[in-house]
Amino acid sequence: MDQKVTSKALLGELLDKHYQDAIDAKARGKLVAWSTSIAPQELLETMNIKVVYPENHAAAIGARKCAQEFIDDSESKGYSIDLCSYARVNLGYMSIRDSIAGNIPMPDFIFCCNNICNTVIKWYENIAKDLGVPIILFDMPFNHTYEVQEHSVKYIRGQFEDAIAKLEEISGEKFDYDRFREVMAVSSETARWWKKATSLAASVPSPLNGFDLFNYMATIVCMRGKQEGLNLFKLWAEELQEKIRNGEGPWKTGEEKYRIMWDGIACWPYLSDTYKTLKNHGINMVTSTYPDSWTIVYESNDIDGMARAYSSNYVNRNLDYGVDNIAGIVKEFSLDGIIYHSNRSCKLMDFRQYEVQRRVRERTGVPSVIFDGDQTDPRAFSLAQYETRIQTLVEMMEQRKQEGRCER
């Protein structure tokens, strides 16, 4: 045990443990919840209730290239091809209940928050109805104003209080407010370290190969309220700082020629294809709009602050914020270009994408491309189309760098 554990190895261990703990809890007759990816997990952690995240699980199934079986199952039940593919994978998993990507126990109740997506409510309602289990719903209204309004904060706070009462009823145990304060503190601290680690990619060259972000993201979803999660992100930040000190770039071989941002979710079934196409051109995805969703930071014991933080997720905020956010990222991370993933599954993210692209382009002058794909449905992506768009982006970035001079 002299060898220092890397954050990557620790990440794998923590994820395995996360799933195993949930399976063990279920076997011992303990409660298990299914939750959306950016829900107030603090409440569940306080009550020591094990949680699994169907979106995380669906992404893992997608990345293991075995989503089709689950998608076929749910489509044959009548779920439309136009629905989110995470939903189709998960609704298929509910009947198949076995995957090489790992298994999750069935839930005793549903924990659903619509700050990430408006249609997710219907998906989770269907799970609850199918399984005959209770649902705790957090309605976080879309912020048409730039900042979260006070009336929304009050509305959300009321829902937190209501959820606590429901959790006490479901579990038959009292909610421990002292423990809640501790969990809030750990959650905020973990989110801070997550932000710190991901921000280190602003160094040139970036010590971080951005596709690693997608891996670490699985843990910020499910480990935010835990000390282990906090330790992981501290370790990761240290490793990245060490790389910066040594002047190391994102890869063992190959130079970081272009720095780009990826807007939206990954194409999990084509993770390595999409990555290799970029790497072959020397493109490093240094950051993405997506990971910042878990930078949920507030003062401990400040429930209003917690309500505001959960409602502030970028997909829950208005167009002006969306544009400012990306324009800010372009500057902070010294970007050469932007790739927008027009994700067939995610209407919420795609809806304003063309307008965001137009405004960001106008404001920053940085070239960008939009490609069509999907987060988990392997049928909705064409590698040749992706390659052409990426190569065009390279040509535009190169033009901008060299002003017409030919480079070979």
Added chain:
Amino acid sequence: MYMGIDIGSSSSKAVILDKTRRILASAVVNTGTGTQGPEKVVETALALAGLFPEDILYRVATGYGRMLYGKADRQITEISCHARGAAYLVPEAGTIIDIGGQDAKIIRVDRDGRVENFVMNDKCAAGTGRFIEVMARILDCPIDQLAELSTRATEEIAISSTCTVFAESEVISQLASGAKRENVAKGAHHSIAMRVAGLGGRIGIRPIVVMTGGVALNLEIVRALESEIGYRIVVAENPQATGALGAALYAAECNL
């Protein structure tokens, strides 16, 4: 001498330039990637120019099949090549509309013919050459006579479906209920124009508008598109070969 080879989904094109960037030969073969088309078009262009393969100093391949063609010195995307080719022919070009066999793209270029922004159709044949092929087949009309058929229309039968498969069944039912072929043909042309104009709206069309690609040979589509976007369209000379011309211009530049 410099050669540009554009290997598309349904045709192959080649252009040869001399050292002063004058066009020596331009050839089109109606088979694309995965066929003998690319070889054939290169041979044809060389024969037209009276040259041998070793006379070519630099070759740039573009188009859908650019990566599969082994004899190019460099591959450049069809987006950059169409922009370069169109800007060479029409130096004041602001927007290029290229409709080919399986894709439609709108490219905004700056004053130097450099790509500023572009938008392409997604995984959908609507608004592409493939849509016209399907329409020509069900209207039982050779594809090069479809425009002529449309000019004889007395009214337009609108095709409301965007999806090519849905549009096909819509047209079949129109014909079955007695609609005239020429009126349906007019609707088909309009349908493509609307789809492409919609695509253009995403990035904004700036004059002068130049149209390239095989579909530009159909003047009815050009006319319908002009009325949809509200700008006059300049059809590139030999529109099918614009991508190959751009590739040849890049080849000349790369060999400096």
